[in-house]
Amino acid sequence: MSQRVLLEEVSVGYGGTSVLDSLDLDLPAGSFTALLGPSGCGKSTVLGSVAGFVVPDGGRVTTGSAPVREPGPDRGVVFQHYALFPWRTARGNVEFALKRLGLPRGERRRRALAALAEVGLAQGAEKYPAQLSGGMQQRVALARALAAEPEVLLLDEPFGALDTLTRTRMQALLRELWQRRGTTVLFVTHDIDEALALAQRVVVLGGTPGRVLADHAVPEGPPDPDLRALIARHLHSLPTG
Numbered sequence: 637m638s639q640r641v642l643l644e645e646v647s648v649g650y651g652g653t654s655v656l657d658s659l660d661l662d663l664p665a666g667s668f669t670a671l672l673g674p675s676g677c678g679k680s681t682v683l684g685s686v687a688g689f690v691v692p693d694g695g696r697v698t699t700g701s702a703p704v705r706e707p708g709p710d711r712g713v714v715f716q717h718y719a720l721f722p723w724r725t726a727r728g729n730v731e732f733a734l735k736r737l738g739l740p741r742g743e744r745r746r747r748a749l750a751a752l753a754e755v756g757l758a759q760g761a762e763k764y765p766a767q768l769s770g771g772m773q774q775r776v777a778l779a780r781a782l783a784a785e786p787e788v789l790l791l792d793e794p795f796g797a798l799d800t801l802t803r804t805r806m807q808a809l810l811r812e813l814w815q816r817r818g819t820t821v822l823f824v825t826h827d828i829d830e831a832l833a834l835a836q837r838v839v840v841l842g843g844t845p846g847r848v849l850a851d852h853a854v855p856e857g858p859p860d861p862d863l864r865a866l867i868a869r870h871l872h873s874l875p876t877g
């Protein structure tokens with residue numbers, strides 16, 4: 637299952653400073669979009685307004701036909717910092733996140749184990765975060781987001797703290813999960829190569845307040861150096877935050 641995500645004229649300010657001003661963004665159901673831009677341009681604010689963590693001052697955010705008012709299980713979120721409970725096992729962390737769905741204990745357990753298996757962590761289900769590598773902890777965070785079977789998956793620089801090899805593996809896993817599940821994905825990054833490796837579409841956000849400066853479809857197949865150069869030019873013309 638997946639849902640279209642629509643931001644219409646979304647404005648957000650913090651303490652009188654405008655971060656997003658009348659931003660429009662349309663993410664078709666089942667699409668994979670990377671939101672790319674320099675630090676501080678408002679990428680996390682866009683993601684937060686879809687997640688329901690940020691309440692815009694103006695405009696509308698909808699998933700499917702439902703207006704976003706608060707966080708909900710239809711939208712799974714993964715951050716750079718895994719935010720796992722250290723005193724719960726991998727399975728316990730995923731089960732805990734399912735409590736808000738009101739599922740019976742047996743069903744929570746079944747779903748948690750299935751999600752951990754889906755991210756390749758069946759063997760680590762009974763381990764505590766401290767016993768898991770960074771990549772494994774991020775797999776738990778991904779399983780936690782997926783176990784609720786969200787229609788939209790929101791990822792905020794999820795692989796930013798991982799070493800290069802683990803990061804490449806996690807990117808491949810995410811692509812595979814997206815292809816299998818067909819969830820609508822919004823992936824925030826400031827890494828152009830990560831955006832191009834993963835997404836079907838790259839949206840460049842920049843300026844103060846943040847706005848969409850470029851919007852490119854990414855063709856299937858080997859990386860296109862011309863497209864990379866074009867996006868890099870947009871990025872490098874921007875001041876960094």
Ligand SMILES: Nc1ncnc2c1ncn2[C@@H]1O[C@H](COP(=O)(O)OP(=O)(O)OP(=O)(O)O)[C@@H](O)[C@H]1O
Binds near residue numbers: 655678826
């Ligand atoms: N809760 C908040 N209160 C005040 N200012 C905030 C808050 N959240 C974000 N900001 C400011 O809003 C601007 C945009 O922040 P945001 O985190 O959305 O950008 P970003 O592009 O995701 O940055 P980064 O890549 O560094 O995470 C920044 O100037 C930031 O300092």
